[in-house]
Amino acid sequence: MNETNPIVTEADLHAYADGQLPQSSRARIEAYLADNSEEAAMVAEWQAQSTGIRSLFSGYEKARDTDPLLVTPARAASPRSKRWRLTAAALLVFALGALSGHYGPALLERPELQLAGSETFPKQAETAFTVYAAEVRHPVEVFADEEAHLATWLGKRLAIDNLKIPNLQPLGFKLIGGRLLPVDGKPGAMFMYENQAGERLTVMVGRNRENRTTSFRFASSGDLETFYWIDGELGYAVTGEISRETLRAVAEECYRQFPS
Numbered sequence: 578m579n580e581t582n583p584i585v586t587e588a589d590l591h592a593y594a595d596g597q598l599p600q601s602s603r604a605r606i607e608a609y610l611a612d613n614s615e616e617a618a619m620v621a622e623w624q625a626q627s628t629g630i631r632s633l634f635s636g637y638e639k640a641r642d643t644d645p646l647l648v649t650p651a652r653a654a655s656p657r658s659k660r661w662r663l664t665a666a667a668l669l670v671f672a673l674g675a676l677s678g679h680y681g682p683a684l685l686e687r688p689e690l691q692l693a694g695s696e697t698f699p700k701q702a703e704t705a706f707t708v709y710a711a712e713v714r715h716p717v718e719v720f721a722d723e724e725a726h727l728a729t730w731l732g733k734r735l736a737i738d739n740l741k742i743p744n745l746q747p748l749g750f751k752l753i754g755g756r757l758l759p760v761d762g763k764p765g766a767m768f769m770y771e772n773q774a775g776e777r778l779t780v781m782v783g784r785n786r787e788n789r790t791t792s793f794r795f796a797s798s799g800d801l802e803t804f805y806w807i808d809g810e811l812g813y814a815v816t817g818e819i820s821r822e823t824l825r826a827v828a829e830e831c832y833r834q835f836p837s
Contacts, residue, residue: 584793584804584829585609590616594623699796699803701760702781702814705767706801709756710777710817717754717769727755731766735784737811743780743834745770748827750778760812761785778817778824780831786810793828795821804828808835 585606592598593606610617709716719727724742732740734757742752750770758765760783768780793806802824805814813835815828 584806584825584832585616586793586795588795590620591623594620697761698783698812699794699805699814699816701765701783702779702803702805702816703796703798703801705758705781706777706779706816709767709769710779716777717767718756720754721752723754724752731755731757731782734764735766735782737782737784737836739836740766740782741834741836742768743831745827745830748823748830749773750827753777776817776819778815778819778827780827781814781816782835783812783814784810785812806832811835 589598589602589606593603593610598606610620719730721727728740728742732738742755745752749772751772753769753771755766755768758767758781760781763784765781765783767782769777770780771777793804796803796805800818801816802819802821803814803816804824804827805812806828807813813831815824815831817824817827
């Protein structure tokens, strides 16, 4: 992994595509897109969709002399005006149907364009945190005093040579231990950490040979936050009931320490 490559979230990419990023942040996103052709193509498609929608309804942007009639008190409509409104409504429905027919299949065929909440990886990370972080006596299978054994054992199960468990002590989180757990029906690993305030976070690792994206994503469920990313066949997720800024710092540190 490139230590200097900053985390770019899906929200960052949407903001860039919609022209809502401050000028100071655009250079960072453009540099990221220059190194990630798949993400660049995805953003370009978003922008093309927005352009198509604006073009389709551009005729409604200009004010008309009849606009005040839309907010006048209701009165009995003539048969001719009723026909006009029905025709206009039919044209609008047709336009929306044509738009969804043109862009809908493309959206369904591109999994990376779906909402983060529909992806299984962050949901699995959230579930693992919810189940195990609340445990007092048995939060992990192997505790931190056997860290070397933990790394060797989980490395073999995930087919990762020299699996390194991230050291998060500089950020105030001490390793509790880890466990084996299923991720997409295959062996996965989870490491748990805790700070002096008793706040816990988990780092989950899963393998999937069908992974094709390397983008960074963010998912939120109530007070639970998850940063996750894909690097080749491996997926990583950092989850905790902590501030988004702290979670992002932890994710960046894990990104630097995990093997490429």
